[in-house]
Amino acid sequence: MPHSLPATPARDEQLFQHIVRLERVDMTFGRVQALSQVDFEVGRNEIVGLIGDNGAGKSTLIKIISGVLRPTAGTVWVRDQRVDPSSYSVRRAHDLRIETVHQTQSLGEKQPLWRNLFVGRQIVGRFGFIDVKKEKEIANQLLRKAIGFRGQGITAESTVRDLSGGERQGIAIARAMHFQADLIVLDEPTTALAVNEVRKVLSFIEGAKSGGRACIYIEHNLAHVHEVADRLVILDRGKVVRDVKKGELSLAELTSQMIALHEGHGDGHA
Amino acid sequence: MPHSLPATPARDEQLFQHIVRLERVDMTFGRVQALSQVDFEVGRNEIVGLIGDNGAGKSTLIKIISGVLRPTAGTVWVRDQRVDPSSYSVRRAHDLRIETVHQTQSLGEKQPLWRNLFVGRQIVGRFGFIDVKKEKEIANQLLRKAIGFRGQGITAESTVRDLSGGERQGIAIARAMHFQADLIVLDEPTTALAVNEVRKVLSFIEGAKSGGRACIYIEHNLAHVHEVADRLVILDRGKVVRDVKKGELSLAELTSQMIALHEGHGDGHA
Amino acid sequence: MATRESLTARLLRIEGLPISTVLLLLVAVFMLVAPEVFLSYRIYMSFLANGAPLLVLAAGLTLLIAAGEIDLSFPSVVALSGWVLAYCIHQHEAPWLGLLLALLAGALVGFLNGVLVARVGIPSIIATLATQFLWGGITTVLSEGLSYSLSDIDELLVWKLLVGRIGPLPVQALWAVGLTAWLWLVLNRRRFGEHLLFIGDNAKVAEIVGVNTRREKTRAFVLMGVLGAFASVLLTLENQNFFNTQGAGYLLEVMAAVFIGGTSVFGGKASMVGTVAGSFIIVMVEAGIVATGVQGFWVRAVVGVVFLAAVVGHMLIEGPGKGITRVRLLRGKFGLNQGERS
Amino acid sequence: MATRESLTARLLRIEGLPISTVLLLLVAVFMLVAPEVFLSYRIYMSFLANGAPLLVLAAGLTLLIAAGEIDLSFPSVVALSGWVLAYCIHQHEAPWLGLLLALLAGALVGFLNGVLVARVGIPSIIATLATQFLWGGITTVLSEGLSYSLSDIDELLVWKLLVGRIGPLPVQALWAVGLTAWLWLVLNRRRFGEHLLFIGDNAKVAEIVGVNTRREKTRAFVLMGVLGAFASVLLTLENQNFFNTQGAGYLLEVMAAVFIGGTSVFGGKASMVGTVAGSFIIVMVEAGIVATGVQGFWVRAVVGVVFLAAVVGHMLIEGPGKGITRVRLLRGKFGLNQGERS
Amino acid sequence: PARAEDKIGAGITMYFQMGGNPGDGATLPRTNGARAAAAALGVTLKEQYSGWQPETMLSQFREALAASPGCIEIMGHPGNDAFAKLVADAEKRGIVITSGNSPLTKLKDQYVGSGFGYAGVDLYEGGKLTAQKMIEYGKLKKGDKALEYGLRAQAERGKSDQGLYDTLVAAGLQVDYIEISPEVDHDSSLAVPIISAYLLKHPDLKAIGTQHGNVTAFIAKALKDAGKKPGEITVGGIDLSPATIDGLKKGYVSVTLDQQLYLQGFLPVMQCALSKKYGLSGLSINTGAGVVTPSSIGALAPLIDKGIR
Numbered sequence A, B: 001m002p003h004s005l006p007a008t009p010a011r012d013e014q015l016f017q018h019i020v021r022l023e024r025v026d027m028t029f030g031r032v033q034a035l036s037q038v039d040f041e042v043g044r045n046e047i048v049g050l051i052g053d054n055g056a057g058k059s060t061l062i063k064i065i066s067g068v069l070r071p072t073a074g075t076v077w078v079r080d081q082r083v084d085p086s087s088y089s090v091r092r093a094h095d096l097r098i099e100t101v102h103q104t105q106s107l108g109e110k111q112p113l114w115r116n117l118f119v120g121r122q123i124v125g126r127f128g129f130i131d132v133k134k135e136k137e138i139a140n141q142l143l144r145k146a147i148g149f150r151g152q153g154i155t156a157e158s159t160v161r162d163l164s165g166g167e168r169q170g171i172a173i174a175r176a177m178h179f180q181a182d183l184i185v186l187d188e189p190t191t192a193l194a195v196n197e198v199r200k201v202l203s204f205i206e207g208a209k210s211g212g213r214a215c216i217y218i219e220h221n222l223a224h225v226h227e228v229a230d231r232l233v234i235l236d237r238g239k240v241v242r243d244v245k246k247g248e249l250s251l252a253e254l255t256s257q258m259i260a261l262h263e264g265h266g267d268g269h270a
Numbered sequence C, D: 001m002a003t004r005e006s007l008t009a010r011l012l013r014i015e016g017l018p019i020s021t022v023l024l025l026l027v028a029v030f031m032l033v034a035p036e037v038f039l040s041y042r043i044y045m046s047f048l049a050n051g052a053p054l055l056v057l058a059a060g061l062t063l064l065i066a067a068g069e070i071d072l073s074f075p076s077v078v079a080l081s082g083w084v085l086a087y088c089i090h091q092h093e094a095p096w097l098g099l100l101l102a103l104l105a106g107a108l109v110g111f112l113n114g115v116l117v118a119r120v121g122i123p124s125i126i127a128t129l130a131t132q133f134l135w136g137g138i139t140t141v142l143s144e145g146l147s148y149s150l151s152d153i154d155e156l157l158v159w160k161l162l163v164g165r166i167g168p169l170p171v172q173a174l175w176a177v178g179l180t181a182w183l184w185l186v187l188n189r190r191r192f193g194e195h196l197l198f199i200g201d202n203a204k205v206a207e208i209v210g211v212n213t214r215r216e217k218t219r220a221f222v223l224m225g226v227l228g229a230f231a232s233v234l235l236t237l238e239n240q241n242f243f244n245t246q247g248a249g250y251l252l253e254v255m256a257a258v259f260i261g262g263t264s265v266f267g268g269k270a271s272m273v274g275t276v277a278g279s280f281i282i283v284m285v286e287a288g289i290v291a292t293g294v295q296g297f298w299v300r301a302v303v304g305v306v307f308l309a310a311v312v313g314h315m316l317i318e319g320p321g322k323g324i325t326r327v328r329l330l331r332g333k334f335g336l337n338q339g340e341r342s
Numbered sequence E: 001p002a003r004a005e006d007k008i009g010a011g012i013t014m015y016f017q018m019g020g021n022p023g024d025g026a027t028l029p030r031t032n033g034a035r036a037a038a039a040a041l042g043v044t045l046k047e048q049y050s051g052w053q054p055e056t057m058l059s060q061f062r063e064a065l066a067a068s069p070g071c072i073e074i075m076g077h078p079g080n081d082a083f084a085k086l087v088a089d090a091e092k093r094g095i096v097i098t099s100g101n102s103p104l105t106k107l108k109d110q111y112v113g114s115g116f117g118y119a120g121v122d123l124y125e126g127g128k129l130t131a132q133k134m135i136e137y138g139k140l141k142k143g144d145k146a147l148e149y150g151l152r153a154q155a156e157r158g159k160s161d162q163g164l165y166d167t168l169v170a171a172g173l174q175v176d177y178i179e180i181s182p183e184v185d186h187d188s189s190l191a192v193p194i195i196s197a198y199l200l201k202h203p204d205l206k207a208i209g210t211q212h213g214n215v216t217a218f219i220a221k222a223l224k225d226a227g228k229k230p231g232e233i234t235v236g237g238i239d240l241s242p243a244t245i246d247g248l249k250k251g252y253v254s255v256t257l258d259q260q261l262y263l264q265g266f267l268p269v270m271q272c273a274l275s276k277k278y279g280l281s282g283l284s285i286n287t288g289a290g291v292v293t294p295s296s297i298g299a300l301a302p303l304i305d306k307g308i309r
């Protein structure tokens, strides 16, 4: 997989309607039904905000889209073409230009930062050897420009284990920024980020839209989602309970809705 | 260590002025100077908001207070009594009724939730055996009441590895809530929490204050800190650059200040 | 579906059930193929007599592995403590003192390991390999390479108490099983055990929640040392003989017992019951295969196959892996792959 | 202070420097104590000739351990492939075919290991222990326990190419060092190696970043199998003799070499250079001690002491642990304790 | 050919302790001998391999007893006392016990009537013989330097090394002793650098003695590595593995003790059948035919390749 943007066919024939679509997707872990009968789609150039309580199933949902998990039932379309579950994988998702920033740890703790940025999509020379010099170069650029860290400890060489919470998160996002994709999936990307980095992320998302790309944005900070999303999908206990265009719902309404949702069910469930 | 509140002397003689005080504290990791000459104190019944850029040194600072790290230089006072670095440890901090919610992973991934809540402060019977039944009981209460999770997967038995991001964070906070302390240190506690849980945390902090306890609150969401903190300490590149009473600084000012701080230095540092 | 799930789940909550089932299946097979051997109580008595030291060692090692550590030096403890005991009995007719000193020797070796690993910070696998050589060598030096025969110690009270017979039942079996039960409690119901599990799970987290990782690790190594010494005492008394190469054969067997039992190589989870089942599989398997009349050169190969069968069976019983996610999940859940470390 | 720090740091960036220093110190000591032995080229030629198979095995195992896996079955590969080669030469005078089949046999064993670990999901430590028994047994069966003497193969081209002599220099040393250099590249400069490091670091993360953990693990086991076979070929040709317990002695020695070299037991970090140094320490240590005049039962104990000295020295050179934080940090940084797994 | 059930051994099961590991040089001929006898006499043979670990031998004996076979062959390594109770129990239950490789004199005398025999050499004597032949062959004299590389730490098995050592010392040689490490014991090719190092350390060394079969096989290589010429050093070893034969042919190995292991396998099975069937008493047979030297090797080679000698 080359690291820079190739003119993949996918990119040229913009004929598809949905970059990704899920139909009646179930996901059960042992006795836990994390997702049940979920229908979910993302338009070609749409920013979808995915919100819901803790444990609602958001991360599970996007893990299916990014090829980390395989749904126990239901079907997945990418660019209106059905994907074969058995062959779908993270790597495949990358090839289909779907890029994800996960909520769970996604960096190798003992590995240097530059390896973490390029693992899976290494820059290799003619004989298939990793071009370490180049990778480090780009890594350093990303650090200073894309994220603009000012922390003491952080260089392309530094080990992830030694980084601060925000720095880690920053790396994960920088990775997604670098490998620009047609669909960018962000699972609580602003977590642990300071004011300025948060602004950077938000503008990155908007940039993606103007760049004709799509984005799934998971966020508990309703103000943030409401600001950038075109459409909001509310997930509750593994079910899609609401799917509204941005205009249809004010931030205030959204907030009270979310709270109501919570109170509504109370502690009924054990 | 008993799990419920004992009337420790510390609690009765409220004669001390500062629950914790740091004087000219340095912390260096190899070549990284994470903290330099930091003076920092928390009054007996004060909520201190600790803010700063990513990599500013916030977590490092509170790790010193909670006994995880040992400063390379400087002195630490607890209840106006100097603590001997060589004997100071997390356990000691617990005994001194200092409770911390860390930003970094603080749960055993493969262990059940109930063990994670009580490890280090187990409930033991007469012969020193862990009272599993009781621990699970309390754990389940905490889950439903203190945090009020509604996720499918979560019971006292469930393994941390299987929990959602917010659920993990919730456990860590519930632990701190349960072992009420004189000083509660919260390092970005609302991370990954949904709207309602965030509200719970904020009210918990305020509750602590009215309960005559103190709190250190690290948070990037300026609105939140500004709302609850009595005093704000701004850390930048390992140095305390500002220390103001809440009244002296409006949220707007604070925000612009933080941004200025960032721009101000630009990428000068490499 | 839901109920079936929860049934499996409920069964799985019974610790070590799968591997115990495998053990029973194995015995059943042997009974079918070699009834004349496996339907007589005698063979089981001999397994109990031979298996006791192995079980004690395996149970001890389970604790260490739960903490993400390993001890390769126990074979030398079996030799060293055996010599101490034999020396005291043979030269000074002081069995009780011998017992005491033997256990002390074990504790000493364990403490040294603990210091090297927990204080100096040498990875246990290499530290204990070195001490294995060290103490093994020292034992040969002390014993001048001689073996002692302890002809009539079966008169002694120590002997009767530790390795005597109740009817056909070898007393050491009771000691071993009793000890293992106690270690189960230590692992699952004592602070110490919980701390070991957290250390093995993630040492940094353990530190953060206030576990004194160094102290607990050191204690674990000392405990292992003492258990190694006790195993050595049982072995030496039962054999009424000290061989200064004794114990060397246990290294792989004990590890196999622990890992077949389902304890994770990476620490953080351990099954004492599994270790018991694993130990008996190890003790039985070769004898069983020989009894079934497999020709000599084939025995080792068949042992290998039985091991594989046991572990695979173990996995299948734990949860028939349907679909990759499921498998991945199961493997994650039951620590049958790396995933668990994350 | 700052400069001193950064100097240390810069030096430490040179891979394997500390352990190499230890190796040189050891040689220096031996030269002082036994100049007549260690100042003659012969002993080094002997080390190179006999160390080559060990180095090949250790280098291969380093990759697997980097991925958080282990292979205990290589001793049986050394036996099995050795037999295949010897059989082809002895019975059919077909050395080249023998070489090919020997390597294939290794690949086959490795592939089976890979399937058991990466597909079925059996922990490698127990899976490969089982296959060690399996293939070891099968070798005995195939060879009917016989040893083959291959007295006059030193006429053959294969022999000259693989284990011949250039002047006094044993050719296999060149092969071993060449292979190791290549494996260094594989580990540090190829996708495959980077993937192994991430798998060892945290398999879940590896999956998330798009590494095909199963495929890479399987490949690693196959590679180990082939390397085991090649080591066996070198050994058998050099000895001009096959005996079917060959390889058994390598298990502990190879592991010791890798871990002394500073590769982490828990995966995610590995030092090929360290492994080279470690291998030579292992090859030299006993011979060296004998040459220094240590005798009889003392040798083994002294070997243990030297091991400890080596590892401790290693740590001290890496960073004089001053103050607990410092030590903790160092240990964290250089993977000398559990902390690293978190 | 007689039908199976006519054979004297018909219906008798025998457990047999072979000693080391399946197929190692010091074990294979014993295995083959036992199998041949078993086939000839119709005895059902169950082989046990202990890797020379005495405590394993005891465990295996307990297991053998539990299986209540017709006869059991044990090895002497654990010693009379270790076996006493177990053998007594066996005899009570009418199981014929016989011994091999290293003697259990006390027990043999006690139970010889019920078929307790011995097939093997007197290990100490074997070592002594090897040493004497070394001195003879190499014309070793007072003050000459010699190395004894053995396993004296191992019960019984070490006696042959002891015999060799004592004899050399008695002859006034200056003898160093080095213990074989477990690794070398398992895989003797690892001995090469160790011996080479010793040779370089002691250029004036005159003789090397060992009673370890596989080590004997590798001494030649060590001598080559150390740049020694054939015959320059007098080497006394044990057993006849193919590599040892080469050593003998090329003159690196001077004398090697031939225990005729094949007999140690064949005779106990015969003993078992005869005692079980006809109640014949135990025979004690010294299987040691003496030593093989380069001059006497020729005829043996083909048999050795078959694992008989």
Ligand SMILES: Nc1ncnc2c1ncn2[C@@H]1O[C@H](COP(=O)(O)OP(=O)(O)OP(=O)(O)O)[C@@H](O)[C@H]1O
Pocket: A029, A030, A032, A033, A034, A052, A053, A054, A055, A056, A057, A058, A059, A060, A061, A103, B151, B152, B153, B154, B161, B162, B163, B164, B165, B166, B167, B192
């Ligand atoms: N591997 C697993 N095994 C068992 N249960 C799981 C597993 N992964 C997730 N769950 C459960 O599924 C539910 C949904 O998890 P998920 O991570 O999708 O929630 P989420 O919406 O991302 O929550 P958060 O906002 O806290 O991140 C949770 O109750 C969780 O406990």
Ligand SMILES: Nc1ncnc2c1ncn2[C@@H]1O[C@H](COP(=O)(O)OP(=O)(O)OP(=O)(O)O)[C@@H](O)[C@H]1O
Pocket: A151, A152, A153, A154, A161, A162, A163, A164, A165, A166, A167, A192, B029, B030, B032, B033, B034, B052, B053, B054, B055, B056, B057, B058, B059, B060, B061, B103
């Ligand atoms: N163990 C360590 N080794 C080396 N450098 C470290 C270590 N821990 C922290 N650092 C460095 O020290 C600086 C401060 O880290 P710290 O975690 O205190 O930042 P922070 O203020 O908590 O940032 P954030 O808001 O992102 O959590 C960072 O630049 C980090 O890279």
Ligand SMILES: [Mg+2]
Pocket: A058, A059, A060, A103, A187, B164, B165, B166
């Ligand atoms: Mg989530």
Ligand SMILES: [Mg+2]
Pocket: A164, A165, A166, B058, B059, B060, B103, B187
């Ligand atoms: Mg922080």
